[in-house]
Amino acid sequence: MSEYLIRRLLQSILVLFLISLVSFGLIHAAPGGPTTMLIKPNQSPEIVKIQLHNMGLDRPLHIQYWSWLTRMLKGDFGTTFKAGRPVGDFVWPALKNSLILMTTAWVLQMLIAIPWGIYNSTRQYGFSDNTAAVIGYAGMAMPTFWFAILMQELFSLKLNWLPLSNMYSMNKIGQFSDLVLHMILPVSVLVIIGLASYTRYARASMLEVLGQDYVRTARAKGVSEGKVVFKHALRNALIPIVTILGLDLPGVVAGAALTETVFNWPGMGRLFVDMAFAREYTVIMAVVMIVAVVVIIGNLIADILYALVDPRVRLTGKGAASA
Amino acid sequence: MSEPVTTPPAPEAQTYTLSSKPESLWHQALKKFLNNKLAIAGLIVMLIFITLALLAPVIQPYPPAKIDLLGASPVPSEAHWLGTDHIGRDVVSRLLSGSRVSLLVGFTVAAGTVIVGCIIGSIAGFFGDWVDSVLMRFIDVMLSFPALFLNILVLAIFGGKFIYLILIMVFTSWMGVARLVRGQFLQLREMQYVEAARATGVPAWQIMFNHLLRNATGPIIVSATLSVGGAILGESALSFLGLGIQPPQTSWGQMLSNSQEYMLTNPMFAVYPGLCIFLTVLAINFVGDGIRDALDPRQKVRIPKGRLAQWRARFSK
Numbered sequence: 001m002s003e004y005l006i007r008r009l010l011q012s013i014l015v016l017f018l019i020s021l022v023s024f025g026l027i028h029a030a031p032g033g034p035t036t037m038l039i040k041p042n043q044s045p046e047i048v049k050i051q052l053h054n055m056g057l058d059r060p061l062h063i064q065y066w067s068w069l070t071r072m073l074k075g076d077f078g079t080t081f082k083a084g085r086p087v088g089d090f091v092w093p094a095l096k097n098s099l100i101l102m103t104t105a106w107v108l109q110m111l112i113a114i115p116w117g118i119y120n121s122t123r124q125y126g127f128s129d130n131t132a133a134v135i136g137y138a139g140m141a142m143p144t145f146w147f148a149i150l151m152q153e154l155f156s157l158k159l160n161w162l163p164l165s166n167m168y169s170m171n172k173i174g175q176f177s178d179l180v181l182h183m184i185l186p187v188s189v190l191v192i193i194g195l196a197s198y199t200r201y202a203r204a205s206m207l208e209v210l211g212q213d214y215v216r217t218a219r220a221k222g223v224s225e226g227k228v229v230f231k232h233a234l235r236n237a238l239i240p241i242v243t244i245l246g247l248d249l250p251g252v253v254a255g256a257a258l259t260e261t262v263f264n265w266p267g268m269g270r271l272f273v274d275m276a277f278a279r280e281y282t283v284i285m286a287v288v289m290i291v292a293v294v295v296i297i298g299n300l301i302a303d304i305l306y307a308l309v310d311p312r313v314r315l316t317g318k319g320a321a322s323a
Numbered sequence: 324m325s326e327p328v329t330t331p332p333a334p335e336a337q338t339y340t341l342s343s344k345p346e347s348l349w350h351q352a353l354k355k356f357l358n359n360k361l362a363i364a365g366l367i368v369m370l371i372f373i374t375l376a377l378l379a380p381v382i383q384p385y386p387p388a389k390i391d392l393l394g395a396s397p398v399p400s401e402a403h404w405l406g407t408d409h410i411g412r413d414v415v416s417r418l419l420s421g422s423r424v425s426l427l428v429g430f431t432v433a434a435g436t437v438i439v440g441c442i443i444g445s446i447a448g449f450f451g452d453w454v455d456s457v458l459m460r461f462i463d464v465m466l467s468f469p470a471l472f473l474n475i476l477v478l479a480i481f482g483g484k485f486i487y488l489i490l491i492m493v494f495t496s497w498m499g500v501a502r503l504v505r506g507q508f509l510q511l512r513e514m515q516y517v518e519a520a521r522a523t524g525v526p527a528w529q530i531m532f533n534h535l536l537r538n539a540t541g542p543i544i545v546s547a548t549l550s551v552g553g554a555i556l557g558e559s560a561l562s563f564l565g566l567g568i569q570p571p572q573t574s575w576g577q578m579l580s581n582s583q584e585y586m587l588t589n590p591m592f593a594v595y596p597g598l599c600i601f602l603t604v605l606a607i608n609f610v611g612d613g614i615r616d617a618l619d620p621r622q623k624v625r626i627p628k629g630r631l632a633q634w635r636a637r638f639s640k
Contacts, residue, residue, distance in 0.1 A: 152586065258563070295469070
């Protein structure tokens with residue numbers, strides 16, 4: 001187990017290193033990369049040169065990369081180009097806001113999807129199962145942001161039940177009840193769009209296990225149906241569900257970019273979109289790296305959970321890594 | 324291969340003869356597909372949208388970019404069936420012209436995805452060993468980062484040109500197909516006919532194309548179909564953010580991009596393009612699922628209840 005863990009950790013670090021290299025390279029390859037950001041039309045070349053020197057942008061690329069990397073490891077992301085404010089001032093609050101939204105949606109989704117999928121697997125093609133299938137098809141074919149706009153139109157403009165966008169009302173910043181009120185719409189959008197596919201997944205996973213010989217054996221020796229479903233089947237059905245949690249994490253982080261934009265939620269996704277337009281390269285790189293770290297930690301947790309629920313992974317050390 | 328259950332003959336009409344040739348796999352699949360009502364409905368809707376898109380320059384009532392500030396009205400009228408947008412552009416014409424871009428992006432990206440995925444998947448699956456490990460780790464890296472972020476980054480830096488849009492969307496979506504093809508290859512390359520081909524000195528690339536890739540066609544077609552829908556959704560998201568298709572060109576996603584500003588005055592403005600995306604992607608997904616079910620030998624044909632009763636009556640004596 002520990003050997004497996006160490007290998008996965010080393011792999012994660014390698015992946016992070018590659019991502020940092022790619023994002024740094026991409027930004028420096030861009031036409032009008034970071035250097036042109038500083039040059040204003042009426043500046044003399046000498047001043048530009050001094051400025052570039054002060055920012056350290058006249059050094060060879062590999063040295064720039066190394067100093068960026070080492071400072072980042074200490075938590076220093078540098079400053080923005082235009083306003084010169086520390087990047088951390090933008091990134092950390094955005095991360096916090098995103099996590100508030102995402103974890104709520106994530107937990108709710110799982111709390112609904114897994115039991116619902118289990119229920120549907122025991123009553124195949126029943127009303128509840130068909131409902132889930134219809135929602136699933138609709139959710140797969142619908143742009144998330146469009147669904148979000150429709151929800152806004154219905155619940156905040158037409159019915160006037162919920163606030164349209166933002167995290168807090170203007171005069172109630174920091175109030176918990178106001179935050180909850182503002183979260184209802186974006187969280188529902190995220191949950192409803194993602195819900196059906198996880199329900200489907202949980203159901204399929206359960207059905208696969210319920211068709212196994214050992215389940216038939218359990219039934220044959222007179223184990224009660226509840227015990228068969230929850231003890232014999234569920235434990236084994238959880239394995240694929242756990243892996244999909246980790247693998248889908250990037251999609252969830254990205255999907256929130258659109259939801260955050262529609263609802264004007266000041267999170268990572270919206271920050272990234274805004275900063276990409278403004279070409280604030282230091283912020284972009286910081287967001288990229290933080291998202292990468294979050295995603296890789298998610299994958300790592302999924303792998304560890306996978307190893308915990310599936311003894312085969314622990315023994316051979318393979319499976320999750322090669323899957 | 325052909326169980327009697329999978330190809331039920333009409334009870335009275337058909338007589339069995341020993342010489343009758345077994346149905347080919349593709350023929351069987353086609354029959355199964357034609358029996359799938361959802362898939363056929365999806366196919367019809369998809370064909371309608373494609374026809375409309377192809378005919379758009381002929382049938383659109385107005386030039387889609389024609390601005391008519393004085394005639395701007397969200398209310399449907401004789402002249403503008405679905406009204407106009409805030410600067411008087413006809414919504415029907417814009418939907419039609421947008422459909423061309425959305426569908427073009429959808430199909431082009433799907434084609435690119437399949438080509439790149441097949442090439443990389445084939446190389447990984449055929450050569451195996453360290454080539455496989457390197458490519459698979461690369462795929463892991465690609466998958467561990469949100470594709471949308473990379474799309475946004477590249478398009479914001481390099482500008483929202485059509486060709487960039489296609490290239491970056493292909494670049495961030497080929498991994499699924501590559502994994503699929505690799506998996507198929509790993510299974511197929513142990514087959515005896517591949518061994519035989521090797522032994523008789525067939526060159527590697529010919530084995531790859533004639534023996535391996537051709538036998539993996541089914542799953543590749545399915546994932547190609549399903550990725551059309553994904554590409555249309557992806558384009559709509561990028562255009563919504565203002566990064567994809569740029570005005571005066573239009574796409575369904577681009578039409579949605581400023582719909583939020585006019586939610587109070589014209590809520591229906593946001594509904595039409597979204598509905599078009601929804602219906603198209605739904606139709607394409609139904610077709611994709613239909614093809615998958617048709618090609619899956621494990622999938623049993625659903626037998627109509629009446630016919631089942633007939634059989635029971637005949638055979639229970």
